[in-house]
Amino acid sequence: MTGEDRLVGRWLRxxxxxxxxLVGPGDDCAVVRTTRGPGLLKTDCVVEDVHFxxxxxxxxxxxxxxxxxxxxxxxxxxxxxxxxxxxxxxxxLDPAYWQAFYRGIRKAAxxxxxxxxxxxxxxxxxxxxxxxxxTGSMDGVKPVLRSGGQAGDRLxxxxxxxxxxxxxxxxxxxxxxxxxxxxxxAGASAMMDLSDGLxxxxxxxxxxSGCGFRVDLAxxxxxxxxxxxQALTDGEDYELLFALPSRKAALLAGWPFPNTPLTWIGELSxxxxxxxxxxxxxxxxxxxxxxxVGQLAGxxxxxxxxxxxxxx
Numbered sequence: 001m002t003g004e005d006r007l008v009g010r011w012l013r014x015x016x017x018x019x020x021x022l023v024g025p026g027d028d029c030a031v032v033r034t035t036r037g038p039g040l041l042k043t044d045c046v047v048e049d050v051h052f053x054x055x056x057x058x059x060x061x062x063x064x065x066x067x068x069x070x071x072x073x074x075x076x077x078x079x080x081x082x083x084x085x086x087x088x089x090x091x092x093l094d095p096a097y098w099q100a101f102y103r104g105i106r107k108a109a110x111x112x113x114x115x116x117x118x119x120x121x122x123x124x125x126x127x128x129x130x131x132x133x134x135t136g137s138m139d140g141v142k143p144v145l146r147s148g149g150q151a152g153d154r155l156x157x158x159x160x161x162x163x164x165x166x167x168x169x170x171x172x173x174x175x176x177x178x179x180x181x182x183x184x185x186a187g188a189s190a191m192m193d194l195s196d197g198l199x200x201x202x203x204x205x206x207x208x209s210g211c212g213f214r215v216d217l218a219x220x221x222x223x224x225x226x227x228x229x230q231a232l233t234d235g236e237d238y239e240l241l242f243a244l245p246s247r248k249a250a251l252l253a254g255w256p257f258p259n260t261p262l263t264w265i266g267e268l269s270x271x272x273x274x275x276x277x278x279x280x281x282x283x284x285x286x287x288x289x290x291x292x293v294g295q296l297a298g299x300x301x302x303x304x305x306x307x308x309x310x311x312x
Contacts, residue, residue, distance in 0.1 A: 019033075020032050020033040021033075022038060023143065023145060026146070026208065027076070027145050027146055027147075027192075027208075028042070028072040028073075028075040028076055028146070028191075028192050028193055029041060029042040029072050029073060029075075029076050029078065029136065029143075030042070031076070031143050034137075036137065037137070037138055037139075037140070038137075038138045038142075038143055039135065039136065039137055039138070040073055040076055040078045040134075040135065040136030040137065040138070040143070041133075041134075041135060041136075042069040042072045042073060042133070042134045042135075042136070043069065043131060043132065043133040043134070044065075044068040044069040044072065044131070044132055044134075045065075045068075045129060045130060045131040045132070046061060046064055046065045046068065046129070046130050047127070047128075047129045048127045048128040048129065049127070051064070051169075052064065052170065054097075054128065056170065057100070057170075058097050058098070058100040058101040058104065059100045059101065059103045059104035059107070060104060060170040060171060061101060061104060061130075061170065062100070062101040062102060062103065062104025062105040062106075062107075062108070063104040063105070063107060063108045063170065063171070064104075064169065064170050064172075065085070065101075065104070065105065065130045065132050066083060066085075066104075066105050066108040066109060066112075066114065066132055066134075067108050067112075067172060067173075067174050067238070068132070068195070068238070069083075069132050069133075069134040070108070070112055070114070070134065070174035070176060071172075071174040071175070071193040071195065071238045072134075072193055073134065073136040073174070073176065073179075074174050074175045074176040074178070074179035074180075074193060074240065075144070075179055075191050075192050075193040075240060076136070076138075076143045076144055076145075076179070076183070076191070077138065077141050077142075077143060077144045077179050077180055077182065077183020077184065077188075077191070078136035078137060078138055078141075078143065078179075078180075078183075079113075079136055079137050079138070079139055079176075079180070080112055080113060080114050080134060080135075080136050080176070081114070081115065081134070081135035081136050081137055082114070082115045082116075082117040082134070082135050083109070083114050083115070083116050083117060083132055083133065083134045083135075084117055084118050084119045084120075084132070084133040084134075085105065085116060085118075085119035085130065085131075085132050086119050086120040086121070086122075086130065086131040086132075086133075087119065087120070087121045087122075087129075087130050088121075088122050088123070088124050088127075088128070088129040088130070088131075089121070089122075089123060089124070089128055090123065090124060090125060090126050090127065090128070091123050093128070101130075112174065112176060114134070141180065141183045141184045142183065143183070144179075144182070144183045144188050144189075144190065144191040144242070145190065145191075145208070146190050146191070146192050146204065146205045146208035146209065147190065147208040147209050147210075148189040148190045148209065148243075149189045149190035149205065149206070149208075149209035149211055149243035149268045150189065150209065150211065150243075150245070150268065151211050151212075151268050151269055151270050151271075152245075152246055152267060152268065152269075153189050153190070153211075153243040153244060153245050153246065153267060153268045154243065154244050154245075154246055154249055154264060154266075154267050155202070155213065155215070155241065155242075155243055155264070155265050155266045155267055155268065156241075156242055156243075156244060156252070156262060156263060156264050156265065157194070157198070157220075157221065157239050157240065157241050157242075157262075157263055157265055158175050158178055158239045158240045158260050158261065158262055158263075159175070159221065159237065159239040159240075159260060159261055160221045160222060160223045160237075160239075160261060161194070161198060161220060161221060161222060161223065161226070161231035161232075161234075161237050161239065162222055162223050162226030162227070162230040162231035162232075162234045162237070163223040163224075163225065163226040163230065163234060164234050164235060164236035164237060165234065166223075168223070168236070168237075169236035169238075172236075172237075172238040174193075174238060175193075175238075175239065175240045175260065177257065178240060178257050178260055179191065179240055181255075181256060181257070182240065182242055185251065185254070186244060186248065186251045186252065187244070187245075187248055187251070188242040188243065188244050189209075189242075189243045189244060189245055190205055190208070190209050190242065190243040191205075191240060191241065191242035191243070192204065192205050192240075192241055192242075193238055193239070193240055193241070194235075194237040194238065194239045194240070194241055195235065195236060195237070195238060196235050197232060197233050197234055197235035197236075197237070198220075198231065198232050198237075198241065199232035199233045199278065199279045200235070201241060202215070202241060203274065203278070205241060205243070206268060206274075209243070209268060210271055211268040211269060211270070211271060212268070212269040212270055212271055212272050212273030212274055213266060213267070213268055213269055213273065213274065213275075214266045214267055214269050214273065214275065215265055215266035215275055216265060216266055219263060219264060219265045219266070220232075220263070220265060221261055221263040229279060232278075232279050233279050243268055246267075
C-alpha cells in the first residue's frame with residue numbers, strides 16, 4: 001500500500017457517505033443513486049510543476065485537465081455528462097494563457113460529449129491549479145468496480161505503457177468507448193485506469209478484489225524505447241487495466257477497436273501472492289520513491305528539483 005493510500009484512508013475515516021452513495025471512496029468514481037439508475041461522480045486536478053510546466057502549451061494542459069477525470073469515467077464503463085471547472089491562478093498570469101487553456105478544454109469537451117456547466121475562479125500568490133468535477137451515467141450498464149475480480153481472472157491492458165515524460169501525458173485519449181464495451185459486451189469483472197503506473201495500480205485492483213496477482217513482464221506492451229521497469233513505474237499512461245473471467249476471454253476475439261492494442265499480461269491469484277521485487281509506481285506522498293526511476297525525466301535543469309509529477 002502506498003503512502004498516498006494510507007494518508008487518504010486516514011482522511012476518510014469516520015466520514016458518512018449517505019444513503020444515496022452506492023460506491024464511495026476507493027474506486028475510480030463514486031457511484032450514486034439517481035432517478036435514472038446509477039450515476040457517476042468524479043473530481044480530478046492538474047497542478048503546475050506536478051502535472052505540467054507553465055512553458056508547455058496551455059491548450060494541451062486544458063485537454064489533460066478534462067481528460068483525466070474522463071479516463072476514470074471510462075474505467076467504470078460510464079458515459080460522461082457535465083463538468084465544473086475550478087481555476088486557481090496567480091494574478092500576474094497573462095490572460096492569454098487561460099484563453100489557450102480553455103481551447104483545450106473545449107476541444108476535449110466536443111470530442112467526448114461533455115457539457116461545461118460552470119465552475120469557479122480564485123487567485124493565489126503563485127502557481128496554477130485547475131480542478132475538474134465531472135458527472136457520468138451508466139445507461140443500463142452495470143458499473144465495473146475494482147473489487148469484482150477473482151483468483152484465476154485474466155489481466156489485460158489497453159494501449160502501450162511507459163514513457164509518459166515524452167509528452168503522452170498531455171495528449172492521451174481516454175478509453176471511453178473501450179471501457180463501455182468492456183463493461184457491457186465483455187463483462188469485465190474489475191477495471192481501473194492506469195494513472196499512477198501499473199506498479200501501483202495493479203496492486204490496488206488486486207487488493208480491492210481480495211486477490212494477489214501474477215504478471216509476465218515479457219508481455220507488457222511497451223512504447224518505443226521504454227523498459228519493462230519504466231512501464232511499471234512511469235505512470236500517467238491513462239490506459240485501462242481490467243480483469244476478465246477465463247471463461248469469457250474468448251469474447252475479446254470480437255474486440256472492435258483496431259487502433260487500440262489489447263494485451264494479456266497475467267492473472268489474479270490467491271491473496272498475498274505478489275511477484276518478487278515488484279516496484280511501486282508514482283506516490284504523491286512518499287518521501288522516497290523506492291524502486292522507481294525517472295520522476296524528474298524531461299524537466300529542464302533550470303526548474304528547481306522539488307518533487308514533481310513527470311512533466312515533459
